[in-house]
Amino acid sequence: MNNLGIVVGDFIRQFVLLMILWSAPVSSGWCMADWRVAGLKVEYAEHPKGIAIARPQFSWQVSGEQRNIKQKAYQLLVADSPEKLASSEGNIWDSGVVQSARSVGVLFNGQDLESRKAYYWKVKVWAEQGGEAVESEGASFETALLHESDWQADWVGFPFGWVGKVLYFRHVFQCPADVVSGKVYLAGIGYHELSINGQKIGKNVLDPATSDYSKRIYYTTLDVTDHLKKENVMLIAVAPGWYGVPKLRLQMELAFADGTTKRITSNDIRNVTLGPTVRSGILDGEYYDARKEQENWLLPTDTIIKGLPNKTWGVAPIVEPPGGKMVSQHIEPIQVVEEFHPVDMKEVSQGVYVLDAGQNLAGWVKLHAKGERGDVVTLKFAETVYPDGTVNQENLRTAEATDTYVLKGDPKGEFWEPAFTYHGFRYVQVEGYRSPPAVTDFTVKRVRSAVADAGQFASSNDLLNAIWLMVKRTEASNLHSIPTDCPQRDERMGWMNDMTVRIEQAIYNFDMSRFYPKYLDDVADTQDELGRITDTAPFRYGGRPADPVSASYLLLALKTYEYYGNREILRQHYPGLKAWVDYLTTRTKDGIVDYSYYGDWAPPAEFGVSGAGYGAISKNTPGDLMSTGFLYYCADIISQMATVLGNQPDAETYKRLATETGEAFNRQFWDENAGGYGSNNQSCNSFALFLGLADGDRKTRTLENLVNDVIEKEYHLTTGNICTKYVLEVLTENGRIDVAYKIATQTTYPSWGYMLANGATTLWERWEYATGGSMNSHNHPMMGSVGSWLYKYLLGIVPSIDKPGFEEFVIKPYIPAGLDSCKGTYQSIRGEVGSAWQKNRGKLALAVSIPGNSTATVYVPTTSAGKLTVDGKPYSRHDQVVYRGQKGTYAVFTVPSGSYRFESVWKD
DSSP: OTTHHHHHHHHHHHHHHHHHHHHSOOOOOOOGGGOEEEEEEETTBSSOEEEOOSSOEEEEEEEOSSSOOOEEEEEEEEESSHHHHHTTOOSSEEOOOBOOOOOSSEEOOSSOOOTTOEEEEEEEEEETTOOSOEEOOOEEEEEOOOSGGGOOOOOEEOTTSOTTSOEEEEEEEEOSSOEEEEEEEEEEESEEEEEETTEEOSSOOSBSOOOOTTTEEEEEEEEOGGGOOSEEEEEEEEEOTTTSSOEEEEEEEEEETTSOEEEEEGGGOOEEEOOSEEEEETTTEEEEEGGGOOGGGGSSOSTTSOSSSOSSEEEOOBOOOOSSEEEEOOSOOEEEEEEEOOSEEEEEETTEEEEEEEEEEEEEEEEEEOOOTTOEEEEEEESEEOTTSOEEOGGGTTOOOEEEEEOOOOTTOEEEOOSSOOEEEEEEEEEOOSSOOOGGGEEEEEEEEOOOBOEEEEESOHHHHHHHHHHHHHHHHTBSSSBOSOSSSSOOOOBHHHHHHHHHHHHHHBOOTTHHHHHHHHHHTTOOTTSOOOSBSSOSSSOSSOOTTOTHHHHHHHHHHHHHOOHHHHHHHHHHHHHHHHHHHHTEETTEEOOOSSSSOOOOGGGBOTTSGGGTSBSSSOHHHHHHHHHHHHHHHHHHHHHHTTOHHHHHHHHHHHHHHHHHHHHHHEETTTTEETTOSHHHHHHHHHHTOOOHHHHHHHHHHHHHHHHHTTSOOOOOTTHHHHHHHHHHHTTOHHHHHHHHTOOSSSSHHHHHHTTOSSOOSSSSOOOSSSSOOSSOGGGTTHHHHIIIIIIOEEEOSSSTTTTEEEEOOOOOTTOOEEEEEEEETTEEEEEEEEEETTEEEEEEEEEEEEEEEEEEEOSOGGGOEETTEEGGGOSSOEEEEEETTEEEEEEEEEEEEEEEEOOO
């Protein structure tokens, strides 16, 4: 497995070092001079450009060398110049001194923000212990076009011909004086790429973010100031992308040193032609003919065009708008996030070479080639190979996944990579080289939304470490402005049923604070007047209404609030979320939901319905059981949201709906004779336990049946994508971590270990290894919920919904027999959270790290609380942690910010 040993080895070395460091005494003496206020963000981004929100949210982090860092008050200043900010003049907004510990989700409440303007801000913070304020350094944000009326540009295109082709729009312009500021607001759909004077602007690829273009069109904000000269030529390539027919809307705002300004819009950009990218499709790949490159395009003159229209150039007319509102792109852009050479190359037949990237991923390959003019090099992408070594593309179905490059014959050699497509692959079959290439002639480029890493995990069990990496790689491969189901075949859609159990795993591994609000808008855009959403978002395939398992609509909002403290996401989407629950209620009879499409999708083959739905529909898990359970779950979530928003009538109404639905669920699906739910299988029983609908004796019997079934199956799962998550969680929370651990570390079919043993580097769509032209993706995150189990239960890091955004949270590790150590970190919105534990001769050392302005409830595993120490001293004599009592096999402490080492008696 490519670089797995390096990753895990380095992390274990860090684990040992941190255990040593955290065992050393840490000063708890209070000194506010040590405080630092940093990590300033607006709408969860540092120094963002292109903000188009009237009341953006602010956040910051407070840290220092000492413990118990707690904010008592803050003052936030926003100014329209750096000079005013430096003199502490908040002429746009001065919040005054606010007595509050809030440092996340602080809403702007100043003067109306103006479009196309830079703002500067800082925050002052006071400590609970008193003293002078500590001040942050200055930060900035810049607005985009806040109002639709700010757009002075129309849409242009070429509807007369060239359908499905990549269009090249060209414009020559002059700058009469030195440029002080040059900004471009650009929406070229499906995908666009802007160059000025021959230089590509920015690092973004596959821009803008995909959406339902009839509802909203994302535009990007680009700073072109440093790219402008006196004479300039602008070239915008627009590919069909997900939209199909290239269209362009552009607005350039220029400000000059002499005080004058200039605006250039797409209305001015009328020259359009075809170019070297002959065709491009997301699924089929890109065809590039370097012989069609035109160096004279880079000359800042229109004299190269001999009259319009002609055989080469057309006149781009104003065209029909896509229909959606213009929305500034706040989500992280898609970028090339990593580059490396293939790990191997084999000549499988004369002149046919197959590259091995060493892992499955999403992206493309950059090539270096020498040859004669007109030589054709092809690259065919696949996840697997046939026995003869050639690539197997059967599971891609109708996706051609082939890039083609036609050489221009440069004797110095030629470099090329695609611009408007991407592939899911491990292997690449290369044909067309006149002489054998070197492996270094090819560069693999990993391409995804550039969300930051959030979590790290390592343990003494190499299999768990490999599973963690496999899950993380899979999620990374499926972040392309929407959370796709797979990156390789003719699909690549945001499936709502997958998302229900995928959301937390992604949050622990990556910063999804901007990604999920964008995707929640995509889901909301599918909703109709009846409250119905669709199975995929943006809606390209599936049913309306969505399967009721799509609790992801609510969970996207709830988890964004819970993990990132984004209260506005609840306020903004509450009406739509409620409407979906109301619709599901209309589809009930005697409290039971009357429809189901997918249910617990894709269990092991023997538990699926043969010949229906790719064999992925569970034959033993009733669809109405899953659908009704999710109505209960969603009603309970809406009740929680209503409470957060202060809507007590709704809170009571939906709590009552949840109660009534739960009663109907028990009436319909409890089997008294069997002592379980539905068919008494793992899915039915784990789901009832997860929902909390099995209580008292029912809970005891249901858990016993679940455990017995797992043991009878020799610690193998019979679940699909949904209930796999719930089996691990309910076993762990109900005292059977031993059973959950054996499931997670299983190596025979069906299991994650089985995937790894059979060469997987990313998760399969099915528990089986299959390569034919069916439902056989080898890079599919829907089975990846074990990833969140590693963080939530082995590390024990869980936020509190009552104090969201990690203002308060829990560290409660579960300690399985057979696992000697575990260590990980999570980059919360308030700072890094750390949890590390290690067994040693009947003792357990637990090291925790709590970020500033946070408080944790730490559950220390122990079989003898009286002998427990903190930082080497009896816990009763520690001056920071507060003992709250014993709960089962845990001693419970309230722990303020800082790093601490607990040591307790522990025997497996």
